[in-house]
Amino acid sequence: MKKNVVIGFLGTNLDAGKRRRWRPSVQVNEHPDFPIARLELIHSHRWSGLANKIRAEVVAKNPETEVLLHQIEIADPWDFEEMYGAMFDFAREYGFDDEREEYHVHLTTGTHVAQICWFLLTEARHIPAKLVQTGPPRGEDAGPGTLQIVDLDLSKYNALQQRFDLVTKEFNTLLKGGIETKNAAFNAMIDRMEVVTSNSDAPLLLIGPTGTGKSDLAGRLYELKLQRRRIKGRFVHVNCSTLKGERAMSTLFGHRRQAIPGAGADRRGLLQEADGGVLFLDEIDELGLDEQAMILHAVETGKYLPLGSDYEVTSRFHLIAGAGRDLATLVAENRFRADLFARLNLWTFSLPALRDRPEDIAPNIAFELDRVEKLLGNRVTFNADARIAYDRFATDPGTLWPGNFRDLTASVQRMCTLAPRGRITLPMVETEIAAIERTWAKASRDPDMQLIAKYLGPEAAHIDEFDRVQLAAVIRVCQNSASLSAAGRRLFAASRAAKTSRNDADRLRKYLDRFGLDWATCRD
Template identity: 50%
Template sequence: MSKKTVVIGFLGSQLDSGMGAGRWSKWRPTVSLGQYEDTVVDRIELLHDKKHVELARQLVNDLANVSPDTVVNLVPMTVSNPWDFGEMYAALYDWARAYRFDPAHEQYWAHITTGTHVAQICMFLMVESRFIPGVLLQTSPPRKQRPGDPGSYTLIDLDLSRYDVLAQRFSQAHDEALDFLKSGVATRNKRFNALIEEIERVAVRSQAPVLLTGPTGAGKSHLARRMFELKRSRHQVEGDFVEVNCATLRGDSAASTLFGHKKGAFTGAAADRAGLLRTAHQGVLFLDEIGELGLDEQAMLLKAVEEKRFFPMGSDREVSSDFQLIAGTNRDLRLDVAQGRFREDLFARINLWAYTLPGLAQRTEDIEPNMDQLLARFGAEAGRAVRFSAEAKTKYLQFARSAEALWSGNFRDLLSSVTRMATLADGGRISTALVDAEIQRLRWLWQPAGEATADTLALSTLLAPDVWDGLDLFDRVQLEAVVRVCRESGTLSEAGRRLFDRSRTQRTVVNDADRLRKYLMKFGLSWAAIRE
């Protein structure tokens, strides 16, 4: 079924003017839209100043006479100065953002013959930036003026690849897109912000594959979805966002899940299956952990990406699907290529736009704004506001930004940490006691498996919180070793002899117990406390 044609244009206060019978003897651009014998305009969105409402109503009546099936919607759009670029652009921008475009069923023509030159430029920019998902429409009068002659029209499709010099984003739209990709978090890390700046441009200008690399929990899946939603807001995709973790695909189910199958293709294939590649038609397919795909599936995927065609399992007929691929991985695919685990040709195809997302430990400046945003989200979902006390926030951030905070789970660890504290906060206040407990939990979480001895786990409970927080990693490791020797020894003197077994031979006065006691006192520890 063909799409309906919708024209968006300004009322021409001069070109469209005329209230008497003589108006039919002149060429009027808006009325001409209903007079082309070979073209049917289904609807006109007629933007007009309120002071020209009578002329607008006259045009509605005249269009009904020449094209009864054309629906005309009058759209009041008053600006104090139609020659002010900022005011005109803002008015048109606001209208376009609120309008319910339906590119799947309608085609849009932006009429640039009427309106001030500033209005025409703004209409051009709306189409160029895809806020209006259509083409430009230029109408022209007949060479010889004759009543009823609509003249001619031209459609101008803005191919941005040919007009790079014109592909400029206005700061407002650009900033909104960056903020959208960052989920409204005012990130401070320069490297991350520069990366998002480029991803924003690629997301709205390119349909080529994108490769996102980074550790688990760095936000690859979330960023891929935000890229899709940004493209959808610009009317660049009509399909869905389809996500699959390739690490969950094994054997026949891998190819079947991705490419579909015919009934009877393998044991258990009781019915036809479309597959996720076809589900992602005209949308975005996000393959997380793409490095886990088998070599056979990699070969099939390469054909699907390059040719938009592939064979479902058990079928001798190709099917098609036009999707954009975003791939994610926490592995270095270059090493996998060198070791034969990943196809070199597929890597070259998906590596056109490759970005490495830094982990949270490499973005310590962004911990605070993300923490604030997570607290705000928790408050909105729980129906109660939760905040840190000033001392608690300072203490938590001091730990969170230190080398001791590994953030091995990245933003998943931060989300869990904030959720725990917010849930346990009495009266909506996160106290220093809650922060102390949470820090201990995180230290336990990040303790390497097999290395968490009783002495290591107990050390933080032996020390006063301010002493523990002030320890360098060097001092902590040394003190853990000293405590371990103390617990393995029967007396303070025995522990001293073991700890100072080399240096004691170089001193004339030997008092190992006193030397060890003074060392422990620096940290507020006693022999009795350690032995208990």
């Protein structure tokens, strides 16, 4: 059975007993069918004497009830902003234990403004409690009076469904970072993620290429869990790609000083730091197999063994894992543990690349402009022709955005920083696009793209992938041939054997000319 805890304001008029003998903060403890394990009374310094008097009287009549006094100074108890702020801070710092205690807010005492604030905070689940309303006995009747408990489970009331929809929208906005995204698949994923995060403590797996926002999303998932009171601890972000060998074990699980030569003290480890909160293992696909085994044990049991320790340490945390590669493929290659993958794969969310969300590029550009305004202290906007040109480039299917949102963010920030008088002009956009394409061509891991970019520079980015493979093959043949004719004979050997090729060199010359190339250039 959970213990009943009642929280309320000291009644400076009713509890003083000036008008009648019934005092709500005293009599609320005298209902035999509502035993109270702890009474929390909020009062100001001015009423400390009355608060201590009420506490003594309650304890004398009900020795099993603990009375705790909270001194909160509120200059004007009828000021809604001041009252709500003070009560909100009280709720955040309280430390509710829903598993062991049943909380009730006493509405009878305090100003009407305080009662409204109690209701709002309880309805929003900032205070996980039911409402208690007490009243004096009727007529000449003796006894503790009346007591009514109201459960604000608003899901029971269909008329309030709109309110729930609004709250859901607010949480979705939180997960999307305040960006009004339009991509249907992404929005559906966020809706599903909000439901899972609010109702499940199981691990979450975020899959997506670099720059798709896994780290930012993990941080927002933590904020949502915190608001929904599913966690109380901190957010611990671990980049697994930086952890190698014994250092990985020590960083994650901690160590006893005798286990590490030269260590001056014990180390707690990041799993211990995440106790009660969220552990985000970014790039978990880079973690070693031994570390994966210990992570699995810690997730399933809440316990792990620090290096050099003879006994296990307890840490309960919510796990969010991020990966840039397909874990199922790594399992098949024996590079990732199948049992850990099975544990992580309960809730998997694949973050789409920026090029797969063209309708979300404009909202993200607007978001970046707002963020740059806060960073630089001045508003930057596009000229009309500049915005058209940049939008056309950004949403073009041939624009790959290999770094995804990191590339877009960096591009917008560069133009904003260099913008004269807060205006991004068409020449600035053209210069930025050319610089981006040069960078992408140099950084491309595609050997065909690297080869073509060597000769065509930024123009290589505008060649279709279909033509790219063929052109790269032609250039390689030219590089390894003694003459244009020799290259043509090799490239068109099948046509010549079928007697359908008459002038191999001319065919090759015309093909290269389509791309502004010739055999001599390729040969060099």
